Amino acid sequence: MTAEPVTTAPEDVPVPDAAPTAQDVTRAAERARAGGDPARWPDKLPVRDRLAVLFDPGSFVEDGLLATAMDAALPADGVITGVGRVEGRPVAVIAHDFTVKAGSWGELTCEKQIRILERADRDLLPVVYLVDSAGGRLTDQMGFFPGRRGASAIFQMQVKLSGRVPQLCCLHGPSAAGGAYMPAFCDWVGMVDGNASMYLASPRVAEKVTGEKTTLEEMGGAMMHAGVSGCGDEVFDEDWEAVAAARLLLTYLPDDFRSPPAAAPSREPEREDWADLVPTDPNTAYDVRDVVDRLVDEGTFFEIKARWAQELVTGFARLDGRVIGIVANQPAVRSGAIFVDSADKAARFISLCDAFNVPLVFLQDVPGFMVGVEVERQGIIRHGAKMIVAMASAEVPKYTVVLRKAYAAGFYAMCAPGFEPRATLALPTATIGPMGAQASVNAVYANKIAAISDPAERAEFVAARTVEQQADINLLRMGSDLVVDAVVEPEHLRTELSARMVDSDRWTRTPGRRHHPVSPV
Numbered sequence: 001m002t003a004e005p006v007t008t009a010p011e012d013v014p015v016p017d018a019a020p021t022a023q024d025v026t027r028a029a030e031r032a033r034a035g036g037d038p039a040r041w042p043d044k045l046p047v048r049d050r051l052a053v054l055f056d057p058g059s060f061v062e063d064g065l066l067a068t069a070m071d072a073a074l075p076a077d078g079v080i081t082g083v084g085r086v087e088g089r090p091v092a093v094i095a096h097d098f099t100v101k102a103g104s105w106g107e108l109t110c111e112k113q114i115r116i117l118e119r120a121d122r123d124l125l126p127v128v129y130l131v132d133s134a135g136g137r138l139t140d141q142m143g144f145f146p147g148r149r150g151a152s153a154i155f156q157m158q159v160k161l162s163g164r165v166p167q168l169c170c171l172h173g174p175s176a177a178g179g180a181y182m183p184a185f186c187d188w189v190g191m192v193d194g195n196a197s198m199y200l201a202s203p204r205v206a207e208k209v210t211g212e213k214t215t216l217e218e219m220g221g222a223m224m225h226a227g228v229s230g231c232g233d234e235v236f237d238e239d240w241e242a243v244a245a246a247r248l249l250l251t252y253l254p255d256d257f258r259s260p261p262a263a264a265p266s267r268e269p270e271r272e273d274w275a276d277l278v279p280t281d282p283n284t285a286y287d288v289r290d291v292v293d294r295l296v297d298e299g300t301f302f303e304i305k306a307r308w309a310q311e312l313v314t315g316f317a318r319l320d321g322r323v324i325g326i327v328a329n330q331p332a333v334r335s336g337a338i339f340v341d342s343a344d345k346a347a348r349f350i351s352l353c354d355a356f357n358v359p360l361v362f363l364q365d366v367p368g369f370m371v372g373v374e375v376e377r378q379g380i381i382r383h384g385a386k387m388i389v390a391m392a393s394a395e396v397p398k399y400t401v402v403l404r405k406a407y408a409a410g411f412y413a414m415c416a417p418g419f420e421p422r423a424t425l426a427l428p429t430a431t432i433g434p435m436g437a438q439a440s441v442n443a444v445y446a447n448k449i450a451a452i453s454d455p456a457e458r459a460e461f462v463a464a465r466t467v468e469q470q471a472d473i474n475l476l477r478m479g480s481d482l483v484v485d486a487v488v489e490p491e492h493l494r495t496e497l498s499a500r501m502v503d504s505d506r507w508t509r510t511p512g513r514r515h516h517p518v519s520p521v
Contacts, residue, residue, distance in 0.1 A: 025066075025069075028066060028069040029065055029066060029069075031069075031072060031075050032065045032066060032067075032069065032075040032076040033048070033065065033075075033076075034075065035047065035048070035075050035076070035097045035099045035100055036075065036097065036099025036100050037099060038098075038099050040099075041098060041099070043194070043195065044098060044132075044172065044173070044195060044239060045172075045238070045239035045240055046099070047080060047095050047096070047097045047098065047099070047130065047132070048080070049240075050095060050130050050170075050172070050239055050240070050243055051080065051084070051093065051095055051130070053239075053240045053243040053244060053247070054084065054086065054091075054093065054128060054130070054243050054246070054247055055084030055085060055086060055091075055093075056084065056085045056086065056087065056088065059084045059085035060082055060083070060084035060093075061082050061083055061084070062080060062081070062082040063081050063082045063112065063115065063116060064076065064077075064081055064108075064111075064112040064115070067108040067109075067111075067112055068106070068108055073100075073101075074100060074101065074106070075097070075100055076097065076100070077100070077106055077108040077109045077112065078096065078097050078100035078101055078103055078104060078105070078106070078109050078133075079094060079095065079096050079097060079103070079105075079109045079112050079113060080093070080094075080095040080097060081093065081094055081095070081112045081113060081115070081116040082116070083116075083119070083125065086126075086247055086250050087247075087250075087251065089126070089250070089255060090123075090125055090255075091125060091126045091127070091128055091250065092116050092117075092119060092120040092125040092126070092127045092128070093116070093127070093128050093129075093130065094113050094116060094117075094127070094128075094129045094130070094131075095129075095130035096130065096131055096132045096133040096173075097132075098132040098133075098172070098173050101134075101137060102133070102134035102174075103132045103133035103134060103173065103174075104133060104134045104135060104136065104137035105133060105135065105136050105137055105144045105151060105179065106137040106139075106140035106143050106144055107140055107142075107143025107144060107149075107150075108143075109137070109144065110143070110144050110149060110150050110151055110153070110154060111149055113154050114149055114153050114154055114157060117154065117157035117158065117161065118157065120161060120165060121157065121160060121161055121164070121165075124164065124165055124255060124256035124258075125165060125255070126165050126166040126167070126168070126250060126253070126255060126256075127161065127165060127166070127167045127168070128167075128168050128169075128170070128246055128250075129167070129168070129169040129170070129182060129183070129186060130170050130172060130243070131169055131170065131171050131172065131173070131175050131179075131182055131183060132171075132172040132173035132174070133173070133174065133175060133176065133179050134174055134176050135174075135176035135177040135178070135179045136151065136177065136178070136179070151178055151179070154182070155181055155182070155185060158182070158185035158186075159185060159517060162185060162187075162355075162517035162518050163257060163351075163355035163356075163515045163516050163517040163518050164256060164257050164515055165255070165256045165257070166187055166250065166253040166254075166356065167185065167186045167187050168186060168187060168188045168190075168246045168249060168250065169182065169183040169186035169188065169189045169190070169246075170190050170192075170239075170242040170243050170245075170246050171183055171189055171190065171191045171192065171196040171197075171198065171222075171232070171242075172192050172195060172196060172239050172242065173192075173195050173196060173197070174196075174197050174198075174199075175196075175197065175198045175199075176197075176199060176202070177199075177200060177201065178200075180198045180199060180200055180220075183198060183231070183232075184198075184231060184520055185520065187352055187518050188233045188246070188249055188304070189225075189231065189232050189233050190232075190233060190234045190235075190236055190242040190245050190246060191222035191225060191226060191232045191234070191235050191236070191242070192222065192235075192236050192237070192238065192239055192241075192242055193221075193222045193223065193235050193236065193237055194217075194221075194222070195222075195239075196221070196222045196232075197216055197217070197220040197221055197222070198220050198225055198231055198232070199216070199219055199220030202216065203215060203216055203219055206219065222235045223235060223307075226305075226307045226308060227307040227308055228308070229308075230305060230308045230309065230341060230344065230345065230521045231521065233304055233305050234305075234306065234307075235307070248302065249302060249316075251264075252302060252316040252323050252358075253323075253356050253358075254356055254357060257355055257356060257357070257515040259357065260323075260357045260358075261323035261356065261357065261358060262323075263321045263322055263323075264318060264321045265321055266297060266318075266320040266321040267297035267298045267299070267300070267318070267321075268297070268298060269293065269294050269295060269296060269297065269298055269494060270293045270294070270298040270299065271290075271293050271294050272294060272491065273294075274294060274490035274491050277290060277291065277294070277490065278291070278365075278403050278404055278427060278429045278490065279404070279429070280404075280429050282367075282404060282405040282431065283335075284331075285331050285332045285335075286331055286332060287330070287331075287332045288313055288328045288329065288330050288331060288332070288336075288363060288365065288403070289301075289313060289328075289330075291328070291363060291403065292313070292315075292317065292326060292328065292363075294490075294494070295317075295319070295361075295493060295494050295497070296317035296318060296319050296324070296326075296494075297317070297318040297319065297320070297321065300316075300317045300318040301315055301316075301317040301326075302315050302316045302317065303315035304316070304349055305345055305349075308341065308345060309339065309341035309342040309344070309345040310330060310333040311329070311330050311333040311334040311335075311336055311337060311338070311339060311342050312327070312328070312329060312330060312336075312338065312342035312345055312346055313326065313327075313328040313329075313330050314326065314327055314328075314345060314346065314349040316358065319361075319494065319497060319498055319501065320494075320498040320501075322359070322498075322501055323358055323359075324358065324359050324360070324361050324501075325349065325350075325352075325353035325358045325359065325360045325361070326360075326361050326363065327346055327349060327350065327360060327361070327362050327363070327414065327415075328362070328363035328365075329363065329364060329365045329366040329410070329414065331365050331404075334370075335367050336365050336366050336367065337366065337367050337368060337369065337370045337410070338366065338368070338369045338370065338384065338387070338410055338413060339369075339370045339375060339380070340375060340378045340379065340380055340383045343369075343380070343383040343384050343386060343387040343413070344383055344386065344387075344521050345521070346387045346390070346391070346413070347383075347386040347387045347389070347390040347391075347519065348390075348518070348519060348520070348521050350387075350390040350391050350394055351390050351394075351516070351518050351519050352518045353394070353396060354390075354393075354394035354395060354396050354516070355515065355516060355517075355518050357396060358396060359396050359397040359398070359399070359501060359504070360394065360396055360397070360398045360399070360415070361398075361399045361401065361497065362398065362399070362400045362401065362414045362415040362421070363401050363403055364400060364401065364402045364403060364404075364406045364410075364411065364414045364415075365402075365403045365404045365405055365406075366405065366406060366407065366410035366411065366413075366414055367405060367407050367408070367410060368407045368408030368409055368410040368411075369384055369408065369409050369410055369413070384409065384413060387413050388412065388413050390519075391413065391414075391415055391419060392419050395509050395510060395513070396507075397422050397501065397504040397507055398415050398419070398420070398421040398422060399421055399422055399423055399425070399497060399500060399501075400414065400415045400416070400417070400421040400423070400424045400425065401425045401426070401427070401493065401497075402424070402425070402426040402427065402430040402432060402484065403427055403429065403430065404427070404429045404430060404431065405430075405431050406430065406431070406432045406433075407432075407433060407434065408434055411432060417483060417484075422500060422503075422504055423485045423486070423500050424483070424484045424485050425484065425485060425486050425487075425488050425493070425496060425497070426475060426478065426479075426484040426486070426487050426488070427487070427488065427489075427490055427493070428475065428487060428489065430475055430478075430484070430487075431470075431473060431474075431475070432473060432478055432483060432484075433469075433472075433473035442462075444465075445461075445462075445465055448461070449461065449462060475487060
């Protein structure tokens with residue numbers, strides 16, 4: 001792990017003339033709890049205050065408080081580890097102390113983190129990472145870098161835990177160099193605007209290597225990662241907001257891969273007025289989150305990666321108290337077509353839901369995958385395949401709702417009937433086909449249309465053929481041929497889905513199937 005340099009050298013601490021007394025040990029523990037001086041960072045919440053937001057009062061039990069106690073300059077060796085409770089559930093934590101050598105990692109910093117991750121693996125505990133670290137401590141490079149208990153072992157444990165227990169990251173400050181992979185291996189990353197950053201090399205190092213001049217915010221800031229790279233899930237103004245969001249997200253996830261998420265009391269949806277919400281014209285935009293608001297329990301939609309690949313909406317919610325995962329095309333952004341990033345976004349979220357036994361609801365209004373030279377060169381086929389593999393291999397109960405258009409391979413990727421959803425439902429506004437009726441006419445009759453010289457005659461011919469195409473893919477035929485299992489009026493959709501989910505409550509995984517990790521974006 002290549003590290004950003006930490007310039008402050010360790011203080012020399014004289015070797016005591018006599019064996020330490022119990023009072024010496026008590027003082028050392030007090031120094032470790034106090035950490036460094038947070039006054040230099042007035043816009044940051046001290047690390048133990050962050051823990052107070054995360055855990056139920058009085059529930060945190062700390063490990064390794066006296067690490068490096070013989071060096072007064074390294075209280076707790078710059079990291080706090082232990083187990084506390086979140087709404088009564090045990091949760092492990094790694095919290096970097098930015099007041100101690102900028103939260104940098106030394107030998108015992110790594111050892112403490114490895115030990116708590118080993119405990120999380122042994123006892124199947126969710127892990128929350130409160131990351132605020134300048135990277136490896138170069139004054140202890142042989143301690144943190146090359147050995148079996150160095151930084152690489154931390155990443156090994158994170159990968160081992162992936163898909164076994166939830167791993168959530170609150171990024172409060174830098175996550176530099178190889179340490180940037182700690183958030184990358186987590187299931188969710190909340191970043192604090194203005195303070196959080198993720199980068200493999202600082203702007204200064206990047207300029208020396210590549211010659212490009214940039215800023216830390218432009219290259220690795222919160223908004224960049226949440227909106228451009230996709231490495232961040234959400235951006236927050238304050239430290240406590242990121243921690244509170246992680247605490248809330250834990251309520252949507254089980255303790256481990258063996259259990260379903262806990263149910264909660266049902267709430268009515270935020271809104272119930274469906275009139276004219278989904279336009280009949282396939283080219284008219286609307287916000288699919290308005291559909292979500294009418295479908296799920298009020299105030300329960302927890303969107304994932306809201307700023308990234310916005311043509312697809314993903315997130316957790318509750319439906320009659322049950323946790324569900326939603327994958328929805330967004331007609332308000334780029335017509336809801338699937339691009340390279342949105343395919344990755346879907347694949348990652350589907351993998352997360354499948355790992356932790358969250359049923360999936362697909363809301364289809366998709367013109368297909370985006371086409372053109374640019375997306376082909378970006379590997380749209382390869383990325384689309386990732387999405388389809390994640391969707392097809394997910395064993396959790398899946399439900400498909402065709403809101404309006406469902407065209408081309410987009411219909412497939414959003415869980416078409418051939419991919420074994422528990423049910424394929426359709427609103428009366430739904431149309432399913434290889435492409436839209438007019439586009440189909442233009443493709444099939446291109447030469448004949450071009451040969452008609454009279455504009456009025458040409459328009460009449462196209463209109464007649466379009467009606468024929470619409471008749472071929474109409475909703476009654478889709479029901480008659482068992483493409484859809486039911487056509488549901490919008491105001492009954494919530495009840496229909498809820499009833500079908502009750503019927504699948506006895507679902508279990510294929511015997512002997514091992515857990516799978518949650519693939520990075």
